[in-house]
Amino acid sequence: xxxxxEGLRFILPAAGLAVLAGFVGWDFAAxxxxxxxxxxxxxxxxPDRTPPEGERLLVSPADGEVLGVDAVDxxxxxxxxxxxxxIFLSLFDVHLVRSPLAATVAxxxxxxxxxxxxxxxxxxxHNESSTLVLKGGPADLVLKMIVGVAARRIKRxxxxxxxxxxxxxxxxxxxxxxxxxxxxxxxxxKVALHDKVKAGETVxxxxxx
Numbered sequence: 093x094x095x096x097x098e099g100l101r102f103i104l105p106a107a108g109l110a111v112l113a114g115f116v117g118w119d120f121a122a123x124x125x126x127x128x129x130x131x132x133x134x135x136x137x138x139p140d141r142t143p144p145e146g147e148r149l150l151v152s153p154a155d156g157e158v159l160g161v162d163a164v165d166x167x168x169x170x171x172x173x174x175x176x177x178x179i180f181l182s183l184f185d186v187h188l189v190r191s192p193l194a195a196t197v198a199x200x201x202x203x204x205x206x207x208x209x210x211x212x213x214x215x216x217x218h219n220e221s222s223t224l225v226l227k228g229g230p231a232d233l234v235l236k237m238i239v240g241v242a243a244r245r246i247k248r249x250x251x252x253x254x255x256x257x258x259x260x261x262x263x264x265x266x267x268x269x270x271x272x273x274x275x276x277x278x279x280x281x282k283v284a285l286h287d288k289v290k291a292g293e294t295v296x297x298x299x300x301x
Contacts, residue, residue: 181271
């Protein structure tokens with residue numbers, strides 16, 4: 093199983109301390125630290141994902157559960173009305189975030205904020221977040237990574253001006269979070285409330301010709 097390199101700074105200290113605790117005879121601590129290292133390894137897993145064929149098919153940016161498919165009257169980075177798809181990531185989901193389509197990162201916006209539970213509607217507006225505006229592909233999209241109570245950090249892998257492929261890893265959120273994908277209203281949405289989705293594989297929408 094491949095592990096995201098960002099997780100090594102959590103996995104290796106826990107594993108090292110488990111070995112040390114076992115060496116000095118602290119059995120309970122050794123077991124606890126070993127299980128903690130295993131939990132970190134599971135959380136930072138990096139499975140292979142293969143997007144389906146069809147450049148107009150938008151793949152899910154994240155693993156998790158669809159919390160909402162909502163109409164948005166306006167968005168400063170999109171022309172006209174839009175649709176926002178919200179995905180909640182639990183501690184058991186893979187937390188690597190992927191680009192829904194091939195495009196160029198037109199703009200990034202990293203904002204400090206609160207750490208409300210990521211499943212609450214107000215978390216999208218008030219919590220710490222990192223936003224990518226993707227343009228130049230089949231459609232213009234806005235991808236927003238949002239941290240919650242347990243998640244306190246976002247690692248963004250791309251910057252403004254970078255070209256990204258469909259399904260490419262663009263970020264990592266640490267320990268439970270939320271992703272909002274805002275796309276033009278004319279996009280055919282292929283998911284519904286409470287659907288389970290996988291980043292880079294599940295078709296979340298289709299851009300009409």
